[in-house]
Amino acid sequence: MSWRPSRVRARPAALLAAWLPAQACLVATVGVRPGQLRVGHDPVDLDLIDSAAPMVDPPRSVAVVAQTLTDLRRCLSIAALLPAAADVLVAVLDCVSRPALPPAGPALPDVVDLRLLHGPGTEWGIRVSLAKPAPAGAVVDAVVRALGRHAPLPVHRVGLAGPGAAYWRPGDHAAAVCPEDGGPAVPEKQPATDVVLRMVGRQAAPFADSRVSVVDRPALARLTWTSLGRSDVDPAVMDLLGTGDPDQVPPIDEYAVNPVGFVSAGTTGLATMRQAGDVWAIHGVGGIPLIVHPSGTVTDADVARLRPMRGVVVEFGRHSGPVAAIRTVAGLACAGVPLVARDVPRWAAALGSDLIGLITGVTEKDLDDDLSREVHSIRLRRAAMRTHSTRARWRRIQSRLRLPLQRPPTVSVLLCTMRPEFVDRAVTQIAEQRGVDLELVVIRHGADRAWRAAGAALTAFDRPLTVLDADATEPFGAALNRGVAAAAGDLVAKWDDDDWYGPEHVADLLLAHEYTGAELVGGGHELTYLEEIDLTIHRPAERTEQFLRHVAGGSMLIERSVLREVGGFRPLPRAIDTNLQRSVLAAGGRTYRTHGLGYVMHRRPAGHSWDVPITHFIRENGTQWRGRHLGPLIDSDRAEAATSRRAKADTAA
């Protein structure tokens, strides 16, 4: 459900003149470049206004004009600054994916009229008339909700102070806006926020309420090369550059900028990102160069334009400021845009050593091969999300402030098998899973004597383990449901006993679940080992990183509550995977297909629940390996896992 980006550039001024309510109107913009929007009203840039001074003089109507959905999500966190009005327009100038409709929010009362608007290009808008004035922020809230459901961020309630603070907490429905000193403390009442993030100048005001943790970050104006070049160098900012601490960089909104829409084949041309004036411009994307916003924010619309490209060569120059430059590269990496750089300057150390290693570790030529290009993208997005996602940033801020941490989601792995001889191999691979808190539920389907022999790996398994028995007469789906009943994790992963999984398999699914919010995620089926002819084949996926109806049955991860809600698996002997995907969709859930390189289907000559000739898997132009091969991603993941195990053993010794 995406709009084809049109090459026709809209003229926002003319368009908005038609869209804007005629009465006295307040126009608030976010992410819109100054001067781009010239309407009869004086626009207010929400990224620049001071949170301490909410706008007075309630206008008859309010228009919120965001450049992209990424910008709209950001302004949600400070939408409390918007006044109340009975007529509200929310417009997105470069809207590349359409919000689901109708938008609904808890705080949107008495809608009398709701009108959808769209321009000749990618402009999209919604105009809401209400029975009586309500905060305009409620409409922004409703539209953002319509983009998709996401789990809340770490830290329950964050206060934002100072212009640009919203960069730190994009898309937070629960965020509050507060003055720099926090206002007077009221000892008898619980504080309104747990943490306050302040954008401060060189002298920050003391914070009144000592029960609230305060995180100070330099105001964006202090982070430009111009201000850094002055003789009286700002010591706090120099510290920031010196330590290369990622936590000093505003995070990436992973719900807006993520691998969704990654194109794995048929891409052409390398774009080059270099400095143009005081901002970064990406050349070679067809037509006019893509100019990155001076704040360094990469938007979903930017990413959509880069998708058909093979990759982006980054030529580090003097961007508007070091933090903005770091943020741009991190944003592109989060989106899985294949990045290459010959070297990364010292001031960009806050990218994180993993990310720097990946970006400088490949050459343009490596991207020529679709498969290695995708592997590079997967590793980039993992590293970038681990370091720069909003979730990761706040988890770290939380732990630095020694606040109680929310438990990361747990996963129950369901292994239901009739074949004792496969248990050891499967359990070994489950034990290898990294970066995820998991428990294992084994269902011995058709319990008989042969099971006593199997179990060396089960005994050695050092995470929570449940072993259940199901009668051989029970259909496979029913046996699995026994495991579902025993599972305690927030999510359930289905594991096929004879297939092969990389050590990051569950972690990758969990990541996809985090950035999409889809109730069911899975990989594509791309790699197949054909035992009959001892050959491994990679069939390039036609579609990957999209909301799709089908995912590989052996690689499903589903929210446990949803699995229970749909009544578990259908009690059938086969085809339970497709049936589950159908039930989730029918229940209003979404299914998402992430990359398929962490999973290899093992096809035996006989004994498969679905029978197709091997030639079904052999297609032209796929990569082939003689013998059993787990593909380039699992290979490199395993090598990395082995290295880190060795390193851990060394430090222990």
Next chain:
Amino acid sequence: MTPSQPRLRHNDYAPLAVPAIGEWAPSLRVSVVIPAYQDQEKLDLTLAGLAAQTYPSELIEVIVVDDASEPTLRIPPVGPKNLRMVTPPADGWGSAHAVNAGVAVASGDVILRLDADLIVAREHVEAHLRWHHTARYLVVLGRVVFAPYVPGVLRPDQVVDQVARSAVATVFAGEAEQRASWVEKVYAATNNLREGGSRAFRAANGATVSFPRWLFDAAGGMDRAMPRGSDTELGYRMAQVGAVFVPESQAMSWHLGPSEIQSDRESGLRTRAPFLRDRVPLLRDLRRTPGFTYGVPVMDVVLAAADRSFEDIQAVTLAVLNGTLDDVRVTLVAPWDDVRTPGRSALRPPLRDLLLCYEAFRSNPRVRFVTTEPESVFPAPFVLRCPAGPVPTPDAVRRLVDEMEKRQLGLLLLPFPRDRMLPIARVERTAAFARARTLAVDQEDLEDVVHDMFGVYWINGAEWAFTDLTAAATPEHRTSDAEKWKRLADERKTLVEKLQAEAARWRREAQVPIAARIRRGLRRRVVRALRMGRRP
């Protein structure tokens, strides 16, 4: 062959580390074979150049083969130390015959075949031989520059001196041919043959080329029935034995006078083409015209004929012969000796079907009968081993040859599952399996070695090349199939035109500013309204 032999991919010799000239210790003995006809003076100069080589003279043997010159050639006073003059057997003539005779008496590990009208640089032999010390399946190609030549000007003793002082270039300074020759264009287009693949042999010349003795023998020596093009053809057969071709620009030589092909370009090509067309299938351009039958087919389809019904074998054989590529041969494998001289038993099963089969095809020049499955179809470059079951579609052989060449594969495997069976047809590259057999050690799987050097790939036999016996091609299929494709091509052409028109329209629209588009739409509407109004 020692296990330490390097395994080169295709024709990419880059992994070989050759020592710099003058900085290594040679051990291989080389026999320089010079076929010569008339022109004693040029021969004298050639031998003079060989007298001043940097390669140790005790490792060099020079054999001049006098190809029935009149008067007979003689050994000059100035020349290399170890020099012999031999006369080829009287049953033939020509340079190929002479080279065969020279190699027959040669004792060296490596043969350097040299023309009798070249002055070679002092490091010529060394440059050739340094490669043969790194791998034992190389064909090294020296460099020839065409120099102007006036008889009687150069003296052999002067040449010895000039070669020893590396001063030959100055003798011909500015006058030697500077224009890039055909072979240099090939070098430029193929990264000096490294990317030349299966067609690298094209660069093989006769003027200065060296190869190990075993390679010459394994390829079967030179074809003396070829008065023209025999060097290229020898190169082709050496490639089929697994050779890798290496151009060596430091093996410099000056040809006395213009080349034969250069001086008579048109007739040179004209006289070579029929010889090469018949024997060198990988020069595909020469085989564009249908109607020829070739001595060496590009593809040999090997079928096991024993224990199959006559109808079955006949259908498969005809499917191949009636395919869209004429350039093919069918090899039928069965105990043919039992039916060639039929006793009464040949009229009863199991021999009866074989007898019918033999009779059906015995006069067909494109069908041969062998009693055991051939390990190699040398000198044909490809073999399709087709098990019972799959029947090639009319365009199968053409597509398979194209695919093998496009991907430069060593082995293509085509599974064709039917009735719970999995017959797998194979297309093997003769050169790849020959090189693999030379280099495999111990019990190594030949296919693994082929995969390392050339690549093994699987494709869907049903989709690609085969059909069932029931749906097999009859001669009518040949035309109906062609009609089907023609129809499809026409359909696609119409579609392409439609899409192109649509794309052009989009392009136009994208360029028109919005205001103009609105104006245009408005005008159209106004015009329409006016017309409507006018209507009675």
